[in-house]
Amino acid sequence: xxxxxxxxxxxxxxxxxxxxxxxxxxxxxxxxxxxxxxxxxxxxxxxxxxxxxxxxxxxxxxxxxxxxxxxxxxxxxxxxxxxxxxxxxxxxxxxxxxxxxxxxxxxxxxxxxxxxxxxxxxxxxxxxxxxxxxxxxxxxxxxxxxxxxxxxxxxxxxxxxxxxxxxxxxxxxxxxxxxxxxxxxxxxxxxxxxxxxxxxxxxxxxxxxxxxxxxxxxxxxxxxxxxxxxxxxxxxxxxxxxxxxxxxxxxxxxxxxxxxxxxxxxxxxxxxxxxxxxxxxxxxxxxxxxxxxxxxxxxxxxxxxxxxxxxxxxxxxxxxxxxxxxxxxxxxx
Amino acid sequence: xxxxxxxxxxxxxxxxxxxxxxxxxxxxxxxxxxxxxxxxxxxxxxxxxxxxxxxxxxxxxxxxxxxxxxxxxxxxxxxxxxxxxxxxxxxxxxxxxxxxxxxxxxxxxxxxxxxxxxxxxxxxxxxxxxxxxxxxxxxxxxxxxxxxxxxxxxxxxxxxxxxxxxxxxxxxxxxxxxxxxxxxxxxxxxxxxxxxxxxxxxxxxxxxxxxxxxxxxxxxxxxxxxxxxxxxxxxxxxxxxxxxxxxxxxxxxxxxxxxxxxxxxxxxxxxxxxxxxxxxxxxxxxxxxxxxxxxxxxxxxxxxxxxxxxxxxxxxxxxxxxxxxxxxxxxxxxxx
Ligand SMILES: [Zn+2]
Numbered sequence: 001x002x003x004x005x006x007x008x009x010x011x012x013x014x015x016x017x018x019x020x021x022x023x024x025x026x027x028x029x030x031x032x033x034x035x036x037x038x039x040x041x042x043x044x045x046x047x048x049x050x051x052x053x054x055x056x057x058x059x060x061x062x063x064x065x066x067x068x069x070x071x072x073x074x075x076x077x078x079x080x081x082x083x084x085x086x087x088x089x090x091x092x093x094x095x096x097x098x099x100x101x102x103x104x105x106x107x108x109x110x111x112x113x114x115x116x117x118x119x120x121x122x123x124x125x126x127x128x129x130x131x132x133x134x135x136x137x138x139x140x141x142x143x144x145x146x147x148x149x150x151x152x153x154x155x156x157x158x159x160x161x162x163x164x165x166x167x168x169x170x171x172x173x174x175x176x177x178x179x180x181x182x183x184x185x186x187x188x189x190x191x192x193x194x195x196x197x198x199x200x201x202x203x204x205x206x207x208x209x210x211x212x213x214x215x216x217x218x219x220x221x222x223x224x225x226x227x228x229x230x231x232x233x234x235x236x237x238x239x240x241x242x243x244x245x246x247x248x249x250x251x252x253x254x255x256x257x258x259x260x261x262x263x264x265x266x267x268x269x270x271x272x273x274x275x276x277x278x279x280x281x282x283x284x285x286x287x288x289x290x291x292x293x294x295x296x297x298x299x300x301x302x303x304x305x306x307x308x309x310x311x312x313x314x315x316x317x318x319x320x321x322x323x324x325x326x327x328x329x330x331x332x333x
Numbered sequence: 334x335x336x337x338x339x340x341x342x343x344x345x346x347x348x349x350x351x352x353x354x355x356x357x358x359x360x361x362x363x364x365x366x367x368x369x370x371x372x373x374x375x376x377x378x379x380x381x382x383x384x385x386x387x388x389x390x391x392x393x394x395x396x397x398x399x400x401x402x403x404x405x406x407x408x409x410x411x412x413x414x415x416x417x418x419x420x421x422x423x424x425x426x427x428x429x430x431x432x433x434x435x436x437x438x439x440x441x442x443x444x445x446x447x448x449x450x451x452x453x454x455x456x457x458x459x460x461x462x463x464x465x466x467x468x469x470x471x472x473x474x475x476x477x478x479x480x481x482x483x484x485x486x487x488x489x490x491x492x493x494x495x496x497x498x499x500x501x502x503x504x505x506x507x508x509x510x511x512x513x514x515x516x517x518x519x520x521x522x523x524x525x526x527x528x529x530x531x532x533x534x535x536x537x538x539x540x541x542x543x544x545x546x547x548x549x550x551x552x553x554x555x556x557x558x559x560x561x562x563x564x565x566x567x568x569x570x571x572x573x574x575x576x577x578x579x580x581x582x583x584x585x586x587x588x589x590x591x592x593x594x595x596x597x598x599x600x601x602x603x604x605x606x607x608x609x610x611x612x613x614x615x616x617x618x619x620x621x622x623x624x625x626x627x628x629x630x631x632x633x634x635x636x637x638x639x640x641x642x643x644x645x646x647x648x649x650x651x652x653x654x655x656x657x658x659x660x661x662x663x664x665x666x667x668x669x
Contacts, residue, residue: 134574146537173503
């Protein structure tokens with residue numbers, strides 16, 4: 001509804017596959033645009049005050065993750081967001097917006113402050129992926145991400161998450177577990193980068209646009225899947241063209257959501273948040289015999305087997321179809 | 334180092350693939366039946382081969398104690414995902430090849446008499462990737478553990494989230510972590526066992542969050558692919574990078590445990606983690622005597638152990654060309 005209020009253009013009709021691919025790729029490029037407004041740019045436009053906090057109290061301060069306090073339309077909030085740079089120098093300093101474990105641990109500190117001092121959390125997600133280097137692994141990037149996700153699922157204060165640019169996999173969801181998830185029109189969200197997906201499933205990074213389309217990573221698609229609740233239209237040619245207007249539109253939606261969420265009793269809020277994530281994933285459920293018979297079955301089972309040799313069919317008919325330790329095409333991200 | 338004379342060695346395809354497996358670590362040719370008997374651990378060098386969920390369960394739990402639940406869960410192609418093959422075709426092929434519906438099996442069992450909620454992954458099913466079914470089974474295993482206050486045991490073997498399910502697969506990270514947080518708050522123990530490989534979104538969610546993290550020796554455990562990691566620093570990776578021992582050294586794994594000791598270690602840990610374990614029955618006002626269980630166990634003991642009516646089905650065979658670690662790591666280069 002807010003989308004329409006903000007003059008969001010109507011969804012186009014069916015398009016040819018090549019056009020769809022080109023349009024998707026255009027969005028990926030817009031999401032990665034160097035002049036796209038970053039977390040601190042958006043906050044500078046929408047907040048009356050920003051006070052950054054620094055450091056994870058264990059290792060250091062991560063410039064790729066900005067955290068602190070801000071006042072938005074009278075709401076005192078804790079903000080958390082990845083921060084890319086505006087130029088090469090800043091990008092080097094901020095590691096192209098790819099946080100190390102200490103970035104996620106700083107974010108957890110900020111969440112903890114929010115909970116203890118009764119402030120809602122607003123997160124801004126714009127990350128190609130968490131930093132993948134050896135030092136990141138040594139300091140436990142997976143652990144930091146998992147803990148951050150876990151903390152958000154139980155944090156006793158409202159959380160509004162905004163996908164502003166690239167929603168890159170685990171590095172994104174680590175700060176994107178919200179009561180409500182908003183996306184800018186040209187933001188993208190995916191389980192793996194389109195280049196990575198193409199390299200694995202198409203064995204060619206040239207197919208990145210094809211992979212982007214297959215993963216349905218646009219904000220509209222994510223809304224259709226229920227991963228994103230609201231899409232906010234970007235002004236003109238995209239958010240990079242008008243930072244102030246982009247921030248103004250986002251602020252309207254964020255403030256409306258904060259007003260709504262702050263009225264919900266905390267226990268209800270947390271139950272709803274649990275259910276929001278509990279419901280994700282499409283599967284069917286059929287009555288099926290267990291996969292595997294116990295290795296040494298009891299007498300009754302053996303008698304039943306004798307009477308009905310098909311009983312364990314689903315589990316044990318693998319004879320003659322050798323299992324492979326290594327599937328021909330890995331499916332994982 | 335001995336000189337390698339490849340042309341003098343018998344070629345691997347000279348062996349029938351269903352009878353022999355070449356150890357990727359010491360190159361020894363191993364008779365499959367012998368390998369199965371040793372729980373798929375190389376008798377020469379101790380290399381741990383990957384284990385099917387079925388074999389893993391047999392290895393970990395008390396005989397006849399595993400009761401599978403949620404066997405009928407099956408993924409739906411919510412995205413209409415097509416790469417070089419449509420996703421439903423990939424699912425069907427994996428189901429045909431493995432006899433499983435998806436990459437995880439869950440249920441309850443006892444380990445040394447302790448009743449547990451158990452979920453075991455199988456890498457053979459689409460690289461053990463986590464989509465809706467794996468996420469759902471892990472979550473239900475945690476929810477059942479919470480409801481019945483059973484220790485939760487999850488054995489991971491996965492390349493990460495399943496790309497074909499897009500962000501819905503990514504959301505499984507939040508779904509599983511949310512369930513584990515509830516378990517944690519309720520004081521129900523969770524032991525995570527990481528086998529080769531445990532990477533990407535599975536490592537960065539439930540696998541790393543155990544109250545106790547156990548890894549099998551030399552298992553590949555990491556967030557991002559080794560090639561990506563190497564690319565970001567443009568230099569050699571440290572030796573043993575992303576292996577169990579590396580994780581142990583950096584404080585993310587409590588114990589590196591050889592397969593043959595795994596069950597005993599879990600049982601030992603459960604004696605500390607299960608509340609009220611040492612208290613007499615009167616303490617919680619309930620009798621610990623379980624008449625049905627007692628009669629069942631009595632019946633099991635008095636019924637003579639008849640030979641099985643049919644030969645046990647042949648175990649799935651190991652391909653002769655088990656992928657060397659480096660290559661396996663390489664092709665998983667884009668995780669995270
Ligand atoms: Zn060996």
